[in-house]
Amino acid sequence: MTSAATVGDLVSQPYKYGFVTDIETEKIAKGLSEDVVRLISAKKEEPAFLLDFRLRAYRQWLQMEEPDWAAIGHPSIDYQNIIYYAAPKQQIKKASLDEVDPKLLETFEKLGIPLSEQKRLSNVAVDAVFDSVSIATTYKEKLAEHGVIFCSISEAVKDHAELIESYLGSVVPSNDNYFSALNSAVFSDGSFVFIPKGVTCPMDLSTYFRINSGDTGQFERTLIVAEEGASVSYLEGCTAPMFDTNQLHAAVVELIVLEDASIKYSTVQNWYAGDEKGVGGIYNFVTKRGHCRGDRSHISWTQVETGSAITWKYPSCVLQGADSVGEFYSVALTNNRQQADTGSKMIHVGPRTRSTIVSKGISAGHSSNSYRGLVQMGPKAVGARNYSQCDSMLIGDQAAANTYPYIRSQQPDASIEHEASTCRISADQLFYLQSRGIGFEEAVSMMVSGFCRDVFNQLPLEFAAEADKLLALKLEGSVG
Amino acid sequence: MIRPDAPVLLEICDLRASVEEQPILKGVNLTIRAGEIHAVMGRNGSGKSTLSKVLAGHPAYRVTAGSVHYRGEDLLALLPEQRARIGLFLGFQYPVEIPGVSNLEFLRVATNARRQEQGLEELDTFAFEDLVRERLKVVQMDPAFLERSVNEGFSGGEKKRNEILQMALLDPLVAILDETDSGLDIDALRIVAGGVNHLASADNATLLITHYQRLLDVITPDYVHVMAAGQILRTGGKELALELEESGYDWVDAELERLEASAPEGLATAQASRTPAEVG
């Protein structure tokens, strides 16, 4: 080979968000028990209904077993060796940003999420979550003028208890699965969004999750409600420092969409993935589900999954309202020893419901990347339609790409179409681009982003460029 | 156009190359000056496609001996993309499809890489669109092809037009066209050849690799070289191509045998290596 670089040399860029913020943290003792659940609830000064909710979930969790069906493997998790609550030592939420510990502001600035009045991103409101608590939310007042509620879930529990009580756990019941039960028992913080009837949210909303402590589990809870005719675009970003131990992240996201409303939920997940030998990294076991309750409601999930040692995640839509629409666009990139088992579930309940799944998996190194999805047409889903496309790109002969689409139909007048293919970056394609003067790295990056284009097109503009760059960085050193 | 005083663009000396340890080129010598059109002819397996791939720097081919100088510079030391940027162009016999990568984007990135090398300013998307639309006329190509992925789902003729379009955009000094006529119907052949003729000038040179006379009916070469067993066996003017058309390649075998008898060492291996392993 004439070129010194092989595609294989291109993949492993150091993780640039791996720093630790040195800040005094209040942590509770390791371990999980009913007392710990009560302690978390007490620290957050929660109303009785929420303590009951947590305790019920905890008791259900005790009865459940960790799922083992995903194509992932890891040493067993010692749930008694995890800290379930950690917060930077300061008043949980400051009245103004000026009072927030400058170290925290600095941390987020370093992550590219400036929070201060002068530097904050225009047109995106941000809720910044550090370990177990939300430390700041920008543009709250401006949003309030439109009747939009955007705050941490802890605040919402105090200020909007009736909304939380009626919606929390209504899409993902606490006993839905092992990790949703665990989350329901111990969830720390997260974001709450409420878009009232007829309102189009005037700016994108975003939550940035940062794990800082080494032995802490992170259990966020996100709840987004769009009333009749409302719409919102929501972005989620995540990073964590590099530790050589594995950390558990078990989040639950619930979306509720009423008649004619829509939620677009985008994620760029870049938790620490562990090193090239598979040491350290986040176990990302997440339950995300949206409920299209009203007619003509619309949920769109877009995810770019590049981080985490293990990702176990199936953003789903329950399409109940007639003519409701569910979408899932996903890019999952695994490298080194990463494992991802991800996909979507589209449960068609109502008539003429429609769903689209576009999944692009890129496996490099010794990683394993599985698409697992379910498309189900219920007996009443007359005229419903689904189209799914799952493509895999393999880089090197040590990486695995698996596809497990489950398809079930009980409605003759519904149609399901599924297509899957695999490809690689072939030496001939690379040579062709090179022979037109395009450098090796650029050629690889063009082909990878070309492969992902259908998904990137769905991302909000500033996220799309970010995702493109992220992918190129992550791939460095793996093709060849 | 032959001008003995024109600058030498490409000088190939005793070039030997192998693929998968199988020697294919066994001492090729060729000098190309500005303004010239050369045609290399030969049967399948004679090594003519290998020559084009080696010049463009395909990683599957290993140069074992000899040298290639491009305007005095050691071409073999350069990466494929560097060769393209300084003005060497290979029109592929089988252009690959690259799903997902937009043709327009690809053309723009490639053109700008070349322009940067030439010291020209990079073109933004709008300026480039203007340029590409103008160059499309050279090959009478439908602008709709710009919106598709590189070569994906293109017919054989469309792929070849896309190759000539790239040539029109990259403005090469040496264009090597590998079996550009294969798989083209007569109309497409005329359009493609028209493009090549249009782009040929006193400053650049063209190396046509072909099997048949019919391309040479529409692009008139200054030199015709006959290749066999990894060497250029004979060189002549355009009449050599006509002679080949008339009498076929049988004389080549006789010539090879004669050479073998006189220089057994070199050509015994040359004969044996005419295997299917040779690409193109």
Next chain:
Amino acid sequence: MVTIPVGELRVQSRSLAGEAWLSELFSSLPVLAGSAWLAGQQQRARQALAGESLPSRRQEAWRFTDASAITAIPAHRLERLAAPAALPAPAAQVLRLVLDGHGDPLEGLALPEGLERLDPAVVEELCGEALDANGAAASWPVQLNGALAHQVLALRVSQPLPIVLELVSDTGDAAGVLGLRLLLVLDPGASLEVLEVHRARGASLTSVVLEARLGPGARLRHGLLAQGQPPQPAAAADELPSSAGAAPVLLHHLAVVQDPASELQLTAAVSGWGLARLEPMVVQRSGAAFTRLRGLQRVDGRQVVDTHSRVLFAGPDGRLDQVHKALADGAGRSVFNGAVIVPRQAQRTDAAQLSRSLLLSDRARIDTKPELEIVADDVKCAHGATVSRLQQDELFYLQSRGIAADQAARLLLRGFCEEVLAELPTPSALWQPLALLMGEEPAP
């Protein structure tokens, strides 16, 4: 994850029923005399199943299929059948072997040149090899067959055979369990066409395990016609045992090992069983072989048909061309699970799988699940799945030419089926595959 509600208590009572059914079955089987090897095989399989029950829906491989229908079959070995009535006369160039699990189907037959009974020592050596290679030895239907089978019909093919080998079982209205174990060895360059036909109408369970081994360059064209029929309404109900109304069950496992340059074509058409489970499994042990799989299954009433196929490429340059079709009518359930496994050594594999299902009734259900596992980068693997009813534009086109809607639908369904049936070995036409599949009265 989708949790499919399975009542804990019901599962438990079923599993008890399954355990009892198995132990009753085993205690009814006579002790094997003759082959110590076979007796040992049987013993091992029974031990493996001892304390076991029926396959449970908690196992991924049985997640969509309820096996409890098996317990409705009387738990005893099927008695020796009188020669089955009403089989079509064999076509010319057909060698028909009728299998009843008792007699020796080769007795008194002159085998054509190139076809011979496999030497018993070789049988002991090769039997189970294809199952192991396919990782199928522990599968429930295979274990059950091992516990049942009293003989192995083992044939060696040493050259291209000009005949079609018909392997036929027909349990008619009889009730009980029939176990058949077959082994085909194709020498390098040999070729064979096989048509396997299984018929049943009564409360019977037909358990088949067929192993085949294709030497380098060998070719096997195999057709499976699995023609179950719903039980006949009892003329004198009081004389028949209560299980007489149970629909027949088929458990069919086919394990093939292919050497390079061999060609395998499997075509299966299944319908009419209360429960049918088909497990075609192929391993290309050094790759570089060609596998063509065609499947067609139809369910109606409360029938369940489940095809679990698996193709493993254990070497480079292998090819697979698979099409599976399903029709679900009535309150039937159709399940397809198609695994394609391409490990690291299987570079340049070219595998395509397509699953097409038609859902014809709003009480029927279709579950389909392609599975692709790939660890090689230079491969071409594609799969597709569609589930829908008949295409409305196709129907409309026919109607616009004056064809009535129901007739147009029938024409389209026939076309859907014929595409697969056309690939069966030629003598299959005598068995009226289309009429039986569609549940129509066969022509006289």
